[in-house]
Amino acid sequence: MRIAIDRERFVETMQEQAEIGAIDGRGLDRLTLTDADREVRDWFRDQMEAAGLDIRVDEMGNMFGRRPGRDPEAGTILLGSHLDSQPRGGIYDGPLGVVAALEFVQTLEDEDIETERPVEIVNWTNEEGSRFQPAMMSSGVWAGEIARDDAYETTDAEGRRFVDELERIGYRGDIPAKPQHDYDSYLELHIEQGPYLDEEDRDVGIVTGIVALRWGEVTFQGQANHSGTTPMNHRNDALVAASDVITQIRRIPGTLGERTVGTVGDLEVEPGSINVVPEEVRFTVDIRDPDDAVADEAVERVKAEIVAAAEREGVEWEYEERMKAKSVSFADRCVDAVRNAVSDLEYDGREFISGAGHDATYAASVCDTAMAFAVSEDGKSHSPAEYTSWEDCYKAANTLANAALDLAGVTEDGAAGE
Amino acid sequence: MRIAIDRERFVETMQEQAEIGAIDGRGLDRLTLTDADREVRDWFRDQMEAAGLDIRVDEMGNMFGRRPGRDPEAGTILLGSHLDSQPRGGIYDGPLGVVAALEFVQTLEDEDIETERPVEIVNWTNEEGSRFQPAMMSSGVWAGEIARDDAYETTDAEGRRFVDELERIGYRGDIPAKPQHDYDSYLELHIEQGPYLDEEDRDVGIVTGIVALRWGEVTFQGQANHSGTTPMNHRNDALVAASDVITQIRRIPGTLGERTVGTVGDLEVEPGSINVVPEEVRFTVDIRDPDDAVADEAVERVKAEIVAAAEREGVEWEYEERMKAKSVSFADRCVDAVRNAVSDLEYDGREFISGAGHDATYAASVCDTAMAFAVSEDGKSHSPAEYTSWEDCYKAANTLANAALDLAGVTEDGAAGE
Numbered sequence: 001m002r003i004a005i006d007r008e009r010f011v012e013t014m015q016e017q018a019e020i021g022a023i024d025g026r027g028l029d030r031l032t033l034t035d036a037d038r039e040v041r042d043w044f045r046d047q048m049e050a051a052g053l054d055i056r057v058d059e060m061g062n063m064f065g066r067r068p069g070r071d072p073e074a075g076t077i078l079l080g081s082h083l084d085s086q087p088r089g090g091i092y093d094g095p096l097g098v099v100a101a102l103e104f105v106q107t108l109e110d111e112d113i114e115t116e117r118p119v120e121i122v123n124w125t126n127e128e129g130s131r132f133q134p135a136m137m138s139s140g141v142w143a144g145e146i147a148r149d150d151a152y153e154t155t156d157a158e159g160r161r162f163v164d165e166l167e168r169i170g171y172r173g174d175i176p177a178k179p180q181h182d183y184d185s186y187l188e189l190h191i192e193q194g195p196y197l198d199e200e201d202r203d204v205g206i207v208t209g210i211v212a213l214r215w216g217e218v219t220f221q222g223q224a225n226h227s228g229t230t231p232m233n234h235r236n237d238a239l240v241a242a243s244d245v246i247t248q249i250r251r252i253p254g255t256l257g258e259r260t261v262g263t264v265g266d267l268e269v270e271p272g273s274i275n276v277v278p279e280e281v282r283f284t285v286d287i288r289d290p291d292d293a294v295a296d297e298a299v300e301r302v303k304a305e306i307v308a309a310a311e312r313e314g315v316e317w318e319y320e321e322r323m324k325a326k327s328v329s330f331a332d333r334c335v336d337a338v339r340n341a342v343s344d345l346e347y348d349g350r351e352f353i354s355g356a357g358h359d360a361t362y363a364a365s366v367c368d369t370a371m372a373f374a375v376s377e378d379g380k381s382h383s384p385a386e387y388t389s390w391e392d393c394y395k396a397a398n399t400l401a402n403a404a405l406d407l408a409g410v411t412e413d414g415a416a417g418e
Numbered sequence: 419m420r421i422a423i424d425r426e427r428f429v430e431t432m433q434e435q436a437e438i439g440a441i442d443g444r445g446l447d448r449l450t451l452t453d454a455d456r457e458v459r460d461w462f463r464d465q466m467e468a469a470g471l472d473i474r475v476d477e478m479g480n481m482f483g484r485r486p487g488r489d490p491e492a493g494t495i496l497l498g499s500h501l502d503s504q505p506r507g508g509i510y511d512g513p514l515g516v517v518a519a520l521e522f523v524q525t526l527e528d529e530d531i532e533t534e535r536p537v538e539i540v541n542w543t544n545e546e547g548s549r550f551q552p553a554m555m556s557s558g559v560w561a562g563e564i565a566r567d568d569a570y571e572t573t574d575a576e577g578r579r580f581v582d583e584l585e586r587i588g589y590r591g592d593i594p595a596k597p598q599h600d601y602d603s604y605l606e607l608h609i610e611q612g613p614y615l616d617e618e619d620r621d622v623g624i625v626t627g628i629v630a631l632r633w634g635e636v637t638f639q640g641q642a643n644h645s646g647t648t649p650m651n652h653r654n655d656a657l658v659a660a661s662d663v664i665t666q667i668r669r670i671p672g673t674l675g676e677r678t679v680g681t682v683g684d685l686e687v688e689p690g691s692i693n694v695v696p697e698e699v700r701f702t703v704d705i706r707d708p709d710d711a712v713a714d715e716a717v718e719r720v721k722a723e724i725v726a727a728a729e730r731e732g733v734e735w736e737y738e739e740r741m742k743a744k745s746v747s748f749a750d751r752c753v754d755a756v757r758n759a760v761s762d763l764e765y766d767g768r769e770f771i772s773g774a775g776h777d778a779t780y781a782a783s784v785c786d787t788a789m790a791f792a793v794s795e796d797g798k799s800h801s802p803a804e805y806t807s808w809e810d811c812y813k814a815a816n817t818l819a820n821a822a823l824d825l826a827g828v829t830e831d832g833a834a835g836e
Contacts, residue, residue: 088642088689130691194647211646215692224506224801227681227704228629229612229773232671234797239682240668246661253650263645264657265692271506272684273548274633274702274740275774276800284692286645322692355647356693379652382694383642 001410002344003107005401010103011390017043017083017099018091027384028091032084032126033061033162038169040083044098044123051106053121056180057173059148060138061125061166064180067105069118069408075184075367077115077408079104079400080122082359086130090191090386092393096374097189098123100397104404116409117184124359125171132162134215134323139359141177143366148177179366185334185407186363188371189400191388193356195379203347203395205373206338209330210354210361211259212295214287215323218245218306222315224271224279236314239269239278244309245302249285252301260289260298261355284322290353292327327353328361331368334407338372341402347395372399419828420762421525423819428521429808435461435501435517436509445802446509450502450544451479451580456587458501462516462541469524471539474598475591477566478556479543479584482598485523487536487826493602493785495533495826497522497818498540500777504548508609508804510811514792515607516541518815522822534827535602542777543589549574552741557777559595561784566595597784603752603825604781606789607818609806611774613797621765621813623791624756627748628772628779629677630713632705633741636663636724640733642689642697654732657687657696662727663720667703670719678707678716679773702740708771710745745771746779752788752825759820760790765813790817 020043021036023029030036044063048055053065066076081097101121108115124142129135132154140146152163166172192198192205222236246264253260267283285302289295303319310317342349352373363369374396377387388396438461439454441447448454462481466473471483484494499515519539526533542560547553550572558564570581584590610616610623640656664682671678685701703720707713721737728735760767770791772778781787792814795805806814 086689086691086694129693133692135693192647193644194649195652213646223798224803225797226611226774226799227683228631228679228706228775229610229794229799230679230797231612231677232668232679234613237668237681239664239685243661243664243668246657247665250650250655250658250661259649261646261648261650263655263693263695264661265645265687265694265696266690267657267685267687269683269685271504271800273504273800274683275547275553275681275704276504276683277681278683279801286692288646356644357646376647379643379648380641381644381647382689382691383697385642 001405002402003111003405005103005107005398006110007394009106010099010394010397013099013103014095014393017095021085023088023384028085028089029087030085031087031131032128033165033169037084041171044083047102051102051109053105056175057171058175058177059173060141060151060177061171061173062138062142062177063123065121067108067119069115070411071116074117075182076118076120077404078120078122078183078186079404080124081188081190082124082127084126084128086128086382088384089382090384092191092386092388093193093381094127096191096393100189100400103397104401107401113410116411119408127359131156136357136359136362138177139362142179143362144178145362145365183367185368186360187334187400187404188358188360189396190358190371190373191381192373192376193379193381194376197350197373197375198377198379200350202350204342204349204399205352206335206342206349207330207352207354207371207373208335210328210357211288211290212292212327213323213325213357214295214299216285217282217320217322218285219280219282219318220310220315221280222278222313225277227275227277230277235277237277238281238315241309241313241315242267242281242283245305248305249302252298256298257289257291257294260294262287262298288355290327325357325361328364330364330370334368334370337403337406338370338399340406341399345398345402347399372396372403419823420820421529421823423521423525423816424528425812427524428517428812428815431517431521432513432811435513439503441506441802446503446507447505448503449505449549450546451583451587455502459589462501465520469520469527471523474593475589476593476595477591478559478569478595479589479591480556480560480595481541483539485526485537487533488829489534492535493600494536494538495822496538496540496601496604497822498542499606499608500542500545502544502546504546504800506802507800508802510609510804510806511611511799512545514609514811518607518818521815522819525819531828534829537826545777550580554775554777554780556595557780560597561780562596563780563783601785603786604778605752605818605822606776606778607814608776608789608791609799610791610794611797611799612794615768615791615793616795616797618768620768622760622767622817623770624753624760624767625748625770625772625789625791626753628746628775629706629708630710630745631741631743631775632713632717634703635700635738635740636703637698637700637736638728638733639698640696640731643695645693645695648695653695655695656699656733659727659731659733660685660699660701663723666723667720670716674716675707675709675712678712680705680716706773708745743775743779746782748782748788749786752786755821755824756788756790756817758824759817763816763820765817790814790821
């Protein structure tokens, strides 16, 4: 059985959420646990209530809405993503998957469809990790991969604790942050955040797994000195050492896999004065590859460059691992559900290993999981310039709905369940 | 005629000033126009009063103390430096020259010496330029090279105006910030802030001029994008472009003069998130050489690297000149006064072109000028680790006193004047 979501309502819902925490002109500034996050959560709660869902909020602020199935013993189908954004993010990264999940259950209501399995939709807290690290924090706690109390104690740049901010916005629930039901599968729709669907003029991405990710922080400790009076051969310049490594991180991926990427996204200089040789520089390293061994090899090569640069410049170095996420292979039966939906809807699909981590990373350790991707124009993301046409949003959401319906099963009129 | 300053008093005075705005353990945090700056100014005013000087404060907060000479028509000898510090600076950079000037007039009092010429000592406001730019601001206004109102309107990182902070600490005087007398010469004692005196085990530096200085700010504008999903060949990474240039700025001086230096002291990344390809990077460039033509050539080579890096990485670039100070050659008669003092005192001197800008840069456009340098252990400066032994401080201050006495002239007992 196939269904079609209500395109007009779906687009309106997307537009409504995009007004909360909107950046003038374009994009979203809806960091987790801010007032804007509270506002979008209140709005989402109203939407779930209107759809007749049974709402619960757990102790990490994860928001669930449940629709019963015909068989109360059957494992639940969970669908969702996140409503928080980067400090200067787009309106699709996260919300598309939540709104598509909501639209799915609204369509089930419209069509009066009873699924075999219960269906739940979810808004995970703090997927972005921009304000409180790590990213995907609350799906991580839910999946038992991150300790709740560690998450609670993390602080933002102003020193505010996660748990205090969660309490402040009124979304610290009573329910333990762990699976409250037996989950059959998890599906997540997200924008690609890469260029391939757009470049190849495809409709929807069928995601078969998630790349391995390695995050680290490098510190070089040199010697502050006067820029005018210190000869070049008397310097221990922490920023020069950092620059040498950054230049090499630009080069290393091209010596490894086709899909290897390496990024230095943040860097800070102390004391940071025009006429003082930099004493201390800290910068982040982000390495990814579909293959864990290749990701590890890239980290080793980066470390070798760190050591070489430190020796050349006569500075001390430190490499601190901040996150290590193994690559994930999604369950065939869930990937098939997405693949079949794409095929039945006559969309042009493309298979992917996701370069980005998603809440699906952690969900996959709880139950069978898969993802669908929507087109990202020019691959732009984590930027107000992020864009997906409503047509492409619709196709991706329709894919999600049909894959979910397939997994949830329908028996009315003799139509096949799973 | 030669004199000897009071070593014990001089060291005590140095230690007293070092307690005001002291960093726990070592060093000074005495940024211009802060409460600590007010406190050290109050202390300095008391010292000048006790020495019987005629005090005046000008509209830039420059503090002068005047001692009359035998000939009221003769040009004045001006001696001084600055009492402000870097945010994490040492106790010698600036104060040594002010305390040595004070000790000189105290010694004249002790010995009841009447000089031919009037003698003035000065504490220049905001030499460091860490809080309000540019550096050497108030000697620049005094010399007519910087407009007073431009200086007044500059703001610190918190948006506070220079003039408001000057008013707040009570040091906005009524007297116009320009030479109030005919000045015969200016002498300034400062620490070397470089390694040569220490390395060669010399006593005192005889400074014959100041290098040319070029300051600029570079901006690269790329494209923010997701670090995991954006292939390496789809990136426009502003930090990679910046790193390429910084690596080259490390190399360029070695292709030019023996004394050429190039430094990137400050760098900022936007948006500065571990998983976002950097969109915008700004960094400072500081280039110096004794020869203006070589400094200009270095800037041209840096610009060529900026263009090349921008093209490679597909980012926009901008280079904004922030300061351009021509090289300065000091007057032979003032340099000779320092040279002769070093020789008569049987110290081991070394001639220098200063790599750092000093208030002497601007004073040299008003009257004949020279400088003396004290040893800097390991050349460390702009750091709490800055160090000069009391023995070396004493030798340098004694050199200043004798050079100043030579220029001020003494006729008593038939001793030669100038």
